Each structure stands twice: as structure tokens, then as C-alpha cells.
Amino acid sequence: MSAYASLETHFKKINDLAHVSAIASWDEASMMPVGGGQARGQAMATLSVLMHEMVTQTQVGDWIAEAAQARLSAWQSANLREIGRVYREATCMPSDLVEAQQLATSKSEQAWRECRAANDWNTMKPLLAEVVNLSRREAEVRSSASDLGLYDALLDTYEPDVRSAQLDEVFADLKSFLPPFLDQVLGSQAQETLLPVTGDFSIEKQRALGMQIMGSLGFDFEHGRLDVSHHPFCGGVPEDVRITTRYDTESFVSAIMAVIHETGHAMYEQGLPKDWTSQPVGNALSAGTHESQSLLMEMQACRTKEFMNFMTPLAQRSFLGTETNDPAWSADNIYKLYTRVEKGFIRVDADEVTYPLHVILRYEIEKDLIEGKIEVSDLPALWHEKMTRYLGVATENNYTDGLLQDVHWPAGLFGYFPTYTLGAMTAAQLFSSARESFKGLAGELGQGNFENLLFWLRENVHSKGKFLSYNDLMMQATGETINASYFKNHLKERYLLNR
Amino acid sequence: MSAYASLETHFKKINDLAHVSAIASWDEASMMPVGGGQARGQAMATLSVLMHEMVTQTQVGDWIAEAAQARLSAWQSANLREIGRVYREATCMPSDLVEAQQLATSKSEQAWRECRAANDWNTMKPLLAEVVNLSRREAEVRSSASDLGLYDALLDTYEPDVRSAQLDEVFADLKSFLPPFLDQVLGSQAQETLLPVTGDFSIEKQRALGMQIMGSLGFDFEHGRLDVSHHPFCGGVPEDVRITTRYDTESFVSAIMAVIHETGHAMYEQGLPKDWTSQPVGNALSAGTHESQSLLMEMQACRTKEFMNFMTPLAQRSFLGTETNDPAWSADNIYKLYTRVEKGFIRVDADEVTYPLHVILRYEIEKDLIEGKIEVSDLPALWHEKMTRYLGVATENNYTDGLLQDVHWPAGLFGYFPTYTLGAMTAAQLFSSARESFKGLAGELGQGNFENLLFWLRENVHSKGKFLSYNDLMMQATGETINASYFKNHLKERYLLNR
Numbered sequence: 001m002s003a004y005a006s007l008e009t010h011f012k013k014i015n016d017l018a019h020v021s022a023i024a025s026w027d028e029a030s031m032m033p034v035g036g037g038q039a040r041g042q043a044m045a046t047l048s049v050l051m052h053e054m055v056t057q058t059q060v061g062d063w064i065a066e067a068a069q070a071r072l073s074a075w076q077s078a079n080l081r082e083i084g085r086v087y088r089e090a091t092c093m094p095s096d097l098v099e100a101q102q103l104a105t106s107k108s109e110q111a112w113r114e115c116r117a118a119n120d121w122n123t124m125k126p127l128l129a130e131v132v133n134l135s136r137r138e139a140e141v142r143s144s145a146s147d148l149g150l151y152d153a154l155l156d157t158y159e160p161d162v163r164s165a166q167l168d169e170v171f172a173d174l175k176s177f178l179p180p181f182l183d184q185v186l187g188s189q190a191q192e193t194l195l196p197v198t199g200d201f202s203i204e205k206q207r208a209l210g211m212q213i214m215g216s217l218g219f220d221f222e223h224g225r226l227d228v229s230h231h232p233f234c235g236g237v238p239e240d241v242r243i244t245t246r247y248d249t250e251s252f253v254s255a256i257m258a259v260i261h262e263t264g265h266a267m268y269e270q271g272l273p274k275d276w277t278s279q280p281v282g283n284a285l286s287a288g289t290h291e292s293q294s295l296l297m298e299m300q301a302c303r304t305k306e307f308m309n310f311m312t313p314l315a316q317r318s319f320l321g322t323e324t325n326d327p328a329w330s331a332d333n334i335y336k337l338y339t340r341v342e343k344g345f346i347r348v349d350a351d352e353v354t355y356p357l358h359v360i361l362r363y364e365i366e367k368d369l370i371e372g373k374i375e376v377s378d379l380p381a382l383w384h385e386k387m388t389r390y391l392g393v394a395t396e397n398n399y400t401d402g403l404l405q406d407v408h409w410p411a412g413l414f415g416y417f418p419t420y421t422l423g424a425m426t427a428a429q430l431f432s433s434a435r436e437s438f439k440g441l442a443g444e445l446g447q448g449n450f451e452n453l454l455f456w457l458r459e460n461v462h463s464k465g466k467f468l469s470y471n472d473l474m475m476q477a478t479g480e481t482i483n484a485s486y487f488k489n490h491l492k493e494r495y496l497l498n499r
Numbered sequence: 500m501s502a503y504a505s506l507e508t509h510f511k512k513i514n515d516l517a518h519v520s521a522i523a524s525w526d527e528a529s530m531m532p533v534g535g536g537q538a539r540g541q542a543m544a545t546l547s548v549l550m551h552e553m554v555t556q557t558q559v560g561d562w563i564a565e566a567a568q569a570r571l572s573a574w575q576s577a578n579l580r581e582i583g584r585v586y587r588e589a590t591c592m593p594s595d596l597v598e599a600q601q602l603a604t605s606k607s608e609q610a611w612r613e614c615r616a617a618n619d620w621n622t623m624k625p626l627l628a629e630v631v632n633l634s635r636r637e638a639e640v641r642s643s644a645s646d647l648g649l650y651d652a653l654l655d656t657y658e659p660d661v662r663s664a665q666l667d668e669v670f671a672d673l674k675s676f677l678p679p680f681l682d683q684v685l686g687s688q689a690q691e692t693l694l695p696v697t698g699d700f701s702i703e704k705q706r707a708l709g710m711q712i713m714g715s716l717g718f719d720f721e722h723g724r725l726d727v728s729h730h731p732f733c734g735g736v737p738e739d740v741r742i743t744t745r746y747d748t749e750s751f752v753s754a755i756m757a758v759i760h761e762t763g764h765a766m767y768e769q770g771l772p773k774d775w776t777s778q779p780v781g782n783a784l785s786a787g788t789h790e791s792q793s794l795l796m797e798m799q800a801c802r803t804k805e806f807m808n809f810m811t812p813l814a815q816r817s818f819l820g821t822e823t824n825d826p827a828w829s830a831d832n833i834y835k836l837y838t839r840v841e842k843g844f845i846r847v848d849a850d851e852v853t854y855p856l857h858v859i860l861r862y863e864i865e866k867d868l869i870e871g872k873i874e875v876s877d878l879p880a881l882w883h884e885k886m887t888r889y890l891g892v893a894t895e896n897n898y899t900d901g902l903l904q905d906v907h908w909p910a911g912l913f914g915y916f917p918t919y920t921l922g923a924m925t926a927a928q929l930f931s932s933a934r935e936s937f938k939g940l941a942g943e944l945g946q947g948n949f950e951n952l953l954f955w956l957r958e959n960v961h962s963k964g965k966f967l968s969y970n971d972l973m974m975q976a977t978g979e980t981i982n983a984s985y986f987k988n989h990l991k992e993r994y995l996l997n998r
Contacts, residue, residue, distance in 0.1 A: 016541055
């Protein structure tokens with residue numbers, strides 16, 4: 001067997017183990033009774049060590065070197081490139097550092113749950129400091145293995161080929177645009193009247209409507225399911241994608257939009273290149289690209305007046321048993337509910353206008369933290385100062401709704417936050433291109449017809465897997481690299497011009 | 500690390516992979532959308548090859564030899580014995596035979612689905628003959644590795660330490676007892692009037708009643724769940740047991756009893772020795788012992804007049820919304836429904852009186868088949884002859900309801916059938932001992948109080964894992980090895996004396 005063929009066989013096996021691991025993870029979050037947790041944790045750890053051993057065995061390095069000399073197709077070359085990336089990312093880290101990180105993040109994540117609830121920064125501080133120290137060591141290790149800067153070396157593990165210099169540029173654009181824009185929107189929305197929406201929002205009815213909408217969007221139920229978990233997510237494998245939501249029996253608004261969001265993620269997975277799903281090149285491109293697919297569905301395609309015209313009668317029939325002229329149940333009122341803007345403390349509850357400010361704040365802080373320009377003890381003051389400046393919200397002594405609100409830092413996930421807003425901007429830019437390709441697209445979506453949109457996404461994003469770099473994919477799909485103006489125009493249209 | 504400690508560490512890892520495999524298998528049967536099947540099949544095959552490689556690696560043999568010289572506790576010794584068994588069972592089979600079997604059974608199982616539906620014996624015959632040939636080779640290989648007879652060498656993989664000589668004896672007892680007894684019961688039941696039971700048997704209501712009864716029996720919902728699958732089963736892991744049932748919205752009778760049956764299996768798993776769940780000695784003892792735990796709950800503890808007095812008002816409230824004096828809904832009528840005896844074609848639909856005859860027929864045939872005394876081409880005539888003799892049912896040219904009704908032979912599972920009836924007899928014998936220990940037991944169960952019964956089972960069966968052999972366990976728990984008279988007495992009491 002050629003070296004390249006050996007690599008494919010080997011990574012197919014690793015992918016098979018990843019399949020079982022993904023299903024067990026989904027099960028853990030959506031099905032497992034609480035008493036199963038300890039044994040499951042041990043089983044998953046064993047599986048993950050085994051997969052790590054398979055990725056890093058020395059033969060893999062030899063095969064990679066030998067395969068580099070072989071004549072390969074374009075996709076095989078891309079696959080070899082991605083295998084090399086997986087191998088380097090796994091082998092460059094000394095095992096004592098990996099172990100120390102597992103120990104520190106496990107302690108810090110556990111403490112975080114209690115500290116957040118108790119508004120307790122003093123207990124959290126030394127644990128977080130240890131995590132930051134180890135992430136700085138990780139950044140050094142990855143930086144010397146890759147010639148990237150310290151922060152870029154971490155960012156690259158979530159968003160390959162995107163650098164902080166590029167983010168700095170687009171984020172600066174947003175940062176100057178958003179605060180005055182936000183005040184304008186809030187001024188205009190202060191005039192709007194919102195009517196409360198009531199009905200029978202039982203879980204079964206919400207679930208049925210959610211599945212109906214998933215079907216309209218193009219979710220393939222032969223290769224996936226919808227279930228319930230504490231936080232909505234998209235898991236499973238491309239052949240069997242598992243999405244979840246959570247239900248509030250007082251209101252359908254958030255569960256249905258979470259379903260739409262996760263359906264965007266899921267259709268990306270379902271559309272990955274069929275011939276390559278068992279290989280690294282067949283995986284989703286990056287965290288930001290994945291988020292772009294969920295936000296494209298949620299924010300660009302569905303949180304629109306047109307889509308509300310489609311969804312509102314369905315929702316009326318689901319939750320009232322019949323259609324109605326009740327103004328609270330009008331598409332216009334529901335649209336206003338879905339596009340309400342507010343300055344708030346919490347990132348995950350934020351609307352799409354304020355969300356990037358939450359992200360930019362975190363991005364700026366974590367970059368300085370990893371580069372050693374600030375220390376963990378500086379965080380409370382910095383958080384308060386930036387929240388006040390960007391969002392007019394004071395967080396002094398409020399850790400619960402302040403810097404302890406997210407699990408990312410206690411979990412050591414430095415470099416992840418910016419991918420959310422990169423995803424939002426990417427979504428706007430891709431959607432704009434799709435609309436250029438299909439002139440009647442907005443009208444189609446207003447009829448619940450997502451065929452052309454999905455076709456365009458399959459063609460330009462999903463079927464590419466990791467074949468292209470992020471920047472190349474954006475060039476091919478939209479004619480330019482990431483540009484904040486599409487996202488800004490989208491916000492202007494939705495929240496000011498087209499109100 | 501000592502050789503024994505190395506073995507424990509190694510088999511803990513294998514157990515962790517078995518955990519993930521068990522959850523994924525449960526998922527496949529109860530959750531997976533149809534399109535996920537192919538990728539899942541490949542993933543499970545990879546995992547199973549990996550586990551096989553880990554069991555058979557040469558180091559394991561060395562560790563076993565070295566650990567045999569060490570000073571070990573009684574449980575450690577038993578664990579070493581069981582590790583040795585797992586190792587020998589896995590290593591004695593040549594890999595070309597294993598592969599040939601996988602290929603042949605996969606083809607034959609697939610064909611079986613269609614042949615059964617189409618009553619097509621001619622297509623099935625050569626495929627089954629190939630499976631039988633390979634099972635005969637397996638029997639030879641296992642026989643020479645173990646000094647057991649040909650059939651015993653296969654039986655031993657499901658029922659360690661039980662030999663066909665022992666089965667021949669107890670089955671002979673049943674075989675002479677059952678046919679005349681059956682005619683007596685049928686004569687007596689011909690006088691009984693059964694009233695049809697109607698109500699709102701929606702799935703949600705059946706599920707709620709099932710869970711209520713599971714709780715009464717002692718199922719621990721912190722370590723398990725109830726779901727739906729095509730055939731009821733008990734899967735998962737001791738820390739997280741997954742049972743399933745299926746629902747018929749025309750009648751609650753079979754779903755609830757299936758839940759009770761699987762709860763018996765599940766409580767065995769939940770009661771396995773906590774300190775040893777990650778090791779071979781901590782597993783369930785055998786197929787027959789597992790079946791004894793489900794049948795003890797279903798047939799001994801719950802399919803009784805006393806239990807019907809407990810369950811009937813619960814069922815009335817569940818399915819009618821209120822209690823009732825309607826004679827169709829009386830405990831007596833429901834009891835009669837649950838203890839109806841009929842001569843039929845199909846093993847899985849059989850009642851507890853006719854069931855052993857279905858099993859003995861299969862046992863006799865498969866034993867002769869493996870020992871080369873008969874050939875696959877003899878099966879139709881033999882099946883017809885024995886069905887007519889044991890059950891008065893002719894199966895000439897009826898393969899669908901005759902010898903093609905079970906998947907066991909097409910799947911190569913020779914040696915499995917007798918464990919069903921061994922389980923039924925074991926259940927009767929154990930239950931009789933439990934009643935000796937707790938004089939008020941029948942009354943307690945009639946109140947839905949299973950505490951003492953579960954305590955006795957935990958003490959005498961569940962917590963033993965594989966520490967004792969089957970015969971030793973029966974000696975310790977009941978004072979004698981398996982004896983058909985307990986089962987016969989149980990049948991006489993239920994179907995004649997106590998009617």
C-alpha cells in the first residue's frame with residue numbers, strides 16, 4: 001500500500017472512533033441519566049487518548065513525508081495537507097503540558113460553575129491564572145512549531161489561516177460603527193409597541209413546528225434528528241447529525257430560532273463532500289465557517305419580515321389550533337419581537353447588533369492576556385471599563401453577569417471568541433452573494449422555499465469541506481476576502497432603513 | 500506494575516471501549532435515523548476489531564502466565580480466571596475462520612429477512628449450510644482448545660460451565676412433563692371467559708405506567724432509561740442501563756410485560772459488583788442467568804394474581820382516568836389475559852408453558868447439527884415432525900412460521916437457544932428460595948413492594964458477577980444445582996391448582 005493510501009486507511013479508522021465518540025457525546029448531553037456521568041467520562045477519556053495515540057504514532061510522520069513525494073490528485077493533496085495539520089497540532093504539544101492543561105481546566109471549569117453562581121472572583125482568580133499560564137505555554141509551543149505569533153498560534157487551531165491582523169482590521173471597522181448605530185436603533189425602537197404573544201406552547205407543539213421548519217429549510221431527517229439538551233448544539237456525524245434545542249413553555253420564540261440556528265449547522269454537516277467524510281479534508285472548514293452557516297440561516301434567511309410571513313400562520317395553527325387576525329400574532333409583531341435590540345450584560349442573550357461588541361471586548365482582552373500584556377488580576381477593571389465604553393453597562397463587582405459569564409476562559413479556549421463574529425460577518429457576505437446569484441431569493445425564502453439557497457451553499461461552502469482555505473473560499477464564493485461592510489449594510493437595512 | 504495490575508489496567512481500557520460501543524449499539528436500535536446505518540456499521544466494526552486486537556495482544560498472554568504465580572485475593576483470582584477465559588476464547592479462533600463467519604452470517608442474515616417473508620427455503624438452504632459448516636469448524640477449534648465436546652464448546656461461550664449432559668437431564672424431565680400437562684391446562688382454560696379490555700392506550704400513557712412500575716420494581720432511574728425499539732431489549736452499561744419496549748396502541752398488555760421483563764435484566768446490571776464493573780469478573784454471569792433475572796420478574800413475581808391486584812388499579816387510572824368496576828378491567832380478567840396458554844407456531848409469542856417445547860426442539864436439532872448427525876437438508880422434516888409431536892402443530896412447507904422464524908441459526912448463534920429455558924427454570928428455583936427467606940414475599944409483591952426480593956437477588960445473584968460458576972451460584976443460593984421440579988411446580992400451581 002502506498003504511504004498516502006496507508007494514511008487514508010489510518011485516518012478512516014480514527015474517523016470511525018470519532019464517529020462513536022460523537023454519538024456518545026450527543027448521548028451524554030441529551031439522553032444520559034446523571035448517574036452515568038462518571039463511567040462515561042472515563043470511557044470518553046480512554047477513547048480520546050486512544051485516538052490521540054493513533055494520530056501521533058511515528059509511522060504517521062513517516063507516511064506524511066513519503067506521501068509528499070507522490071503524485072496526488074488535488075483533493076488528495078488537500079487531504080495530505082490537512083492530515084499534516086492534524087499531526088503537527090497533536091505532536092507539537094508535550095504530553096506533560098497536555099496533562100497539566102486537562103487537570104487545570106477540569107478544576108477551573110468545576111469551580112467556575114460555583115463561582116459564577118456565587119459571584120466569587122477571589123476563588124476563581126488563581127485557578128484561572130493557572131489556566132492562562134498553561135495557555136501561554138501552549139501558545140509558545142504552537143508559535144515555535146508554526147512561525148505564527150502567540151495569539152495567532154491559538155486562533156489557528158479554531159480558524160486555520162485567519163490571522164489576528166485581519167481580524168483587527170474588520171473588528172476596528174465594526175467597533176467604530178456599532179456604538180453610534182446602536183444608539184440610533186435604540187432610539188428608533190423606543191417608538192415601537194410590542195404585544196405579548198400567548199398560546200399553548202407545550203413542548204410537543206413546539207417540537208412539531210420546529211421539525212416542520214427544519215424540513216422547509218432542507219434538513220434531511222434520514223440523516224439526523226432533533227432532541228432536547230440544556231444548551232442547544234449540533235453534534236453527531238455528517239451521516240447522522242444530531243441537533244438539540246430547549247423549550248420554554250411560556251414562549252416559542254427562542255426554541256424555534258435555536259432550531260433554525262442548529263439546522264444551519266446541521267445542513268453544513270449534511271452537505272460535506274460525500275467522498276471525503278472519513279478523511280480530514282472532508283470535515284467542516286473552521287469554527288467561524290460553521291457559525292456562518294448557522295447565522296446565515298438564523299440571522300440572514302429567517303429573522304426577516306419575509307420569513308415571518310411564512311412562519312407566522314404555521315405558528316398560529318400550531319399554538320392556537322387555527323389562524324387568527326389577533327395583532328399580537330401578526331407577522332409584523334413577531335418580527336419586531338425577533339429583532340428587538342437591547343444593551344445587556346450577557347453575550348449569549350445578545351441580539352445581533354450588540355453581540356459583536358461582546359465578542360470584540362473578549363477578543364481584545366484575551367489577546368493581551370495571551371501576549372502577556374495584562375494579567376488575570378487586571379480582568380475585572382478591564383471588563384468594567386470596556387463594557388461601559390462599548391455597551392454603556394457597568395459591571396463593577398458583578399462577576400456573575402460580567403467576566404464569569406462564559407465557560408470559554410475557565411476551559412482554556414483562548415482564540416475561540418472571535419470566530420462568532422467572524423461567522424456573523426461571513427454569513428452576511430455569503431448571503432449577499434447568494435442573493436446576487438438568485439435574484440428572487442428573498443421572495444423564495446418568504447414562501448418557505450430554501451432550495452436555491454441550499455443549492456448555492458452546497459456548491460460554494462458545504463461541498464468544499466477543508467479543500468480551500470477560508471480566504472480562498474470567500475474569494476471564490478463572494479469575490480473578496482472578509483469585509484465588514486456586508487454585515488454593516490445588513491444591520492442598517494434591517495434596523496434602520498427597512499423598519 | 501505487577502502483571503496482574505497490568506491486566507486490570509488493560510481490561511479497564513477495553514471495558515471503556517465496550518462502554519462506548521454499548522451506548523452506540525443502543526443508539527443504533529432506538530435513536531439512529533435509517534441513513535446513519537452504513538457509517539455506523541463501519542464505525543462499530545472498527546471499534547470491535549480494535550477491542551479484539553487489545554484482548555489478543557501477546558502481552559496479555561504473558562501477563563496471565565505471570566499473574567498466575569502471584570498472591571491474589573479471591574476476587575482477583577476469579578478476575579484472572581475470567582480474563583483467561585476471554586483471552587482463550589478470543590485467541591483460539593483463527594482469524595480466517597472469524598472472517599469467513601462474519602461474511603457468511605452477514606449474507607445469511609440479510610437473505611433470512613427476505614426468505615422468511617417469502618417462505619423461501621431453497622434460497623436459504625445453501626447459505627445456512629455454509630454458516631453451519633463454519634460453526635462446526637468453530638466447534639472443533641473450541642473443542643480442541645478446551646477438552647469440551649463439540650456442542651458443549653459452543654454452549655460454553657454463552658453458558659460457561661454448563662454442559663449439555665446437565666441440560667439433557669432437566670430437559671428430559673420437562674419434555675415428558677409438558678405435553679400431557681399442556682393438554683390439561685388447555686382443557687381447563689377452555690372453560691374460562693376472557694373479556695376484551697378497552698381504553699386510551701396512547702404511547703405516552705403506556706410509557707408513564709411502565710415507568711411507574713419500573714420504579715416499584717426497583718429500577719434506578721439515575722442509572723438508566725426507558726425508550727422504544729423494534730424489539731424490546733436491555734443494553735447500555737451497568738452504570739447506565741438502557742431498556743426498550745414497543746407499544747401497541749390497541750392494547751397495553753404486551754408492552755407493560757416487556758417493560759417488566761427488561762427491568763429484570765436491567766436490575767441485574769445495576770446490581771453487579773460496583774468495585775468490579777470495569778473488569779471481566781464484574782460482568783453478568785451468563786446468558787441463562789441474565790434470562791433468569793428477567794423471567795423472575797416477569798413470570799415469577801409479576802404475572803401473578805397478587806401483582807395484578809396491585810397493577811390493575813394503576814392501569815385503570817392510567818388508561819381510563821379513573822378506577823372502575825367494569826369486569827373486563829378486573830384484576831381477575833387481566834390475570835387470565837396474562838396467563839392464557841395456546842399451542843402456536845412462534846417461539847417469541849409463546850406463553851411460559853409451551854415455550855420450553857419450542858426451545859427443546861431447537862436444542863435437540865442444533866446439537867445434532869453441530870455434531871454432524873444431521874444435515875441442513877434434514878431440517879424441514881425434523882422441524883415438522885417435532886412440532887407435531889411436541890405441540891401438535893404441523894409446519895409442512897411453512898418455513899415463515901417454522902424453521903425460518905428465528906434469526907439465531909442464520910446468525911450462527913448455535914448454543915444460545917437452551918439458555919432461554921435454563922433461565923426459566925433458574926428463575927423458578929431462585930424465586931422459590933427467595934420466598935423461603937422472606938415468608939411474606941408474595942404479599943409484599945402484591946403491594947408493589949419489591950424491596951426484600953431485590954435485596955435477596957442483589958445478595959445472591961447480582962453482586963456475585965462472575966465470581967462463582969453457575970452451578971456454585973445455584974448451590975449457594977438455593978442449596979442445589981438446577982432442578983426442573985421448581986419450574987414444574989410453578990406451572991402446576993399457576994395453571995391448575997391455583998386457578
